[in-house]
Amino acid sequence: MAKKVKLTRPELKRYRDQLTRFERYLPMLKLKQQQLQIAVRDIARQRKAAQQALDVARGQFEPYQAVLADVAGVNVEQLAEPDEVRTGRANIAGVNIPVFEDISFPQAQYSLFATPAWVDRALLDLRQVSRRESELEIVKQQYSTLQDELTKISQRVNLFEKVKIPEAREAIRLIRIKLGDEMAAGVCRAKIAKAKIAATSGLQDWEEQA
Numbered sequence: 708m709a710k711k712v713k714l715t716r717p718e719l720k721r722y723r724d725q726l727t728r729f730e731r732y733l734p735m736l737k738l739k740q741q742q743l744q745i746a747v748r749d750i751a752r753q754r755k756a757a758q759q760a761l762d763v764a765r766g767q768f769e770p771y772q773a774v775l776a777d778v779a780g781v782n783v784e785q786l787a788e789p790d791e792v793r794t795g796r797a798n799i800a801g802v803n804i805p806v807f808e809d810i811s812f813p814q815a816q817y818s819l820f821a822t823p824a825w826v827d828r829a830l831l832d833l834r835q836v837s838r839r840e841s842e843l844e845i846v847k848q849q850y851s852t853l854q855d856e857l858t859k860i861s862q863r864v865n866l867f868e869k870v871k872i873p874e875a876r877e878a879i880r881l882i883r884i885k886l887g888d889e890m891a892a893g894v895c896r897a898k899i900a901k902a903k904i905a906a907t908s909g910l911q912d913w914e915e916q917a
Contacts, residue, residue, distance in 0.1 A: 712878045714885035726875040733867045742800035743857040750850045757846045761839035768836050771829035781817045787833035792841045802856045807845040810838050
């Protein structure tokens with residue numbers, strides 16, 4: 708063991724109490740670990756799906772990329788920048804994570820007569836790219852938050868399983884051995900003392916008879 712154990716009865720009680728707490732708490736930690744593992748796998752799938760949706764959106768906008776500079780008086784890229792990304796909160800396995808709710812864009816104001824018809828479509832497609840990027844960013848935050856918590860819980864599970872519980876059990880074993888030896892030694896001393904008393908008593912009886 709890493710630290711020296713005091714081989715006393717108070718220490719035996721202390722380690723027994725510790726072991727009881729560790730063994731009661733460990734199943735709860737393992738349950739949370741399992742819940743987080745499931746959640747992380749689910750969010751990982753959502754992250755992959757969000758990335759694929761973003762790739763599709765970018766592909767749809769790609770044909771317009773080269774001709775945006777030809778549109779006078781309309782900054783499509785600026786109009787596709789979000790005004791606000793609204794998020795909420797959700798709780799998974801006791802962990803609060805952000806949740807994407809909605810996104811808003813600035814009002815598009817430009818002449819419908821002086822602007823090519825494809826600009827409307829290009830703006831809608833680029834805004835879809837922005838939406839998908841925001842959704843992906845939120846999912847990445849979810850994954851990072853849950854993964855960090857899973858790492859912490861896994862470390863605590865390992866600490867309990869591989870360090871704390873074995874240490875407590877070993878300390879209890881050593882203290883029991885020491886206390887058992889002391890008890891055996893005490894019994895032995897008692898027998899010796901009893902034998903001496905008996906021998907002394909027998910000698911006194913013999914002397915009185917003589």
